[in-house]
Amino acid sequence: MHGAIVSSFKRYLDTALGEDIWRHAVEDAGLKGKTYMPVSIYPDEEMEALLRAAEQASGLRRDDLLGDFGEWVIAPLMQLYKAMIPQDCDATTFLVNLQQTHERILKLKDPEAHAPGITVKRCGAGLLEIRYASTRNMGAMIPGAVKGIASWFHEEVALLASEPGQGGQSTYVFRVSSGEMTSKQAG
Template identity: 90%
Template sequence: MHGAIVSSFKRYLDSALGEDIWRHAIEEAGLKGKTYMPVSIYPDEEMEALLSAAERACGLRRDDLLGDFGEWVIAPLMHLYKAMIPQDCDATGFLLNLQQTHERVLKLKDPEARAPGITVKRCGGGLVEIRYASTRNMGAMIPGAVKGLARWFHEEVELLASEPGQGGEETYVFRLSSGELTSQQVG
């Protein structure tokens, strides 16, 4: 797991749910004393253990925790990798290049690292289909991350459909459109 995700998960828990959640999670996961650096790669099992422990500590379901984290993590990641984002990009353009960008970032850190399979297809009428495939089973981050991207690019987003697949594969269909965000769409 990319260190930027694990270290961001700690920051998310600290700011959104309280520092006690992280302390409890890292201890329960058997990782007390471990420090996560954004520039490193860590075993997927450690993130899964932290996620499971955080789920128990805060009482949120795993998918809800991942969705909230997915939305929260976009702004810090966009700031971190700002140089890799074309200036004329919108949310759909960013999503269409997501897999390539994700792989490029990972390969800078570890040539052997494998990014999850994220296939994005523009369907017309502002519709975007995202297919996530990974044994990491973190697809529940996708709706939150797309919501966070829409906010970043000052666009509106609506999740129209989601369908679980087999072996960690999930498909989502979103409608993205330019425009001012309303408090109802953001919240």
């Protein structure tokens, strides 16, 4: 798991649920004393252990944690990688090119890293189908992340359908539409 995700998960828990949740999660996961740096790579099992422990410490379901985290993490990541986002980009264009952008960012940090499979296709006016496939089984982040991306571009999004699959796969259908603001990106 990329350190940017793990360290962002810590910041999300601290901000959204309180610093005690992270402290309990790290202890309960058997990772006390471990520090997560955004530029490093960590075993996927550590993120999964932190998720399970955060679920127990917060009383929230894993999918709810991932969904909220998915929405929360977009703004810091978009700000961090703002230079890689074309000026004339909107939420739909960004999402359609998400897999390539994600892979490019990962390869900058670790040439051996593997991004989850995220396939986005246009299904009609304003409709997008997103298929997520990864053994990490973190597809529950997708609805939140799409909401965060739409917010970044001052657009609106509605989840129309979702279908869990086998082995960490899931499919989502969203309607994306322009919001009332004309600015393309948040300051």
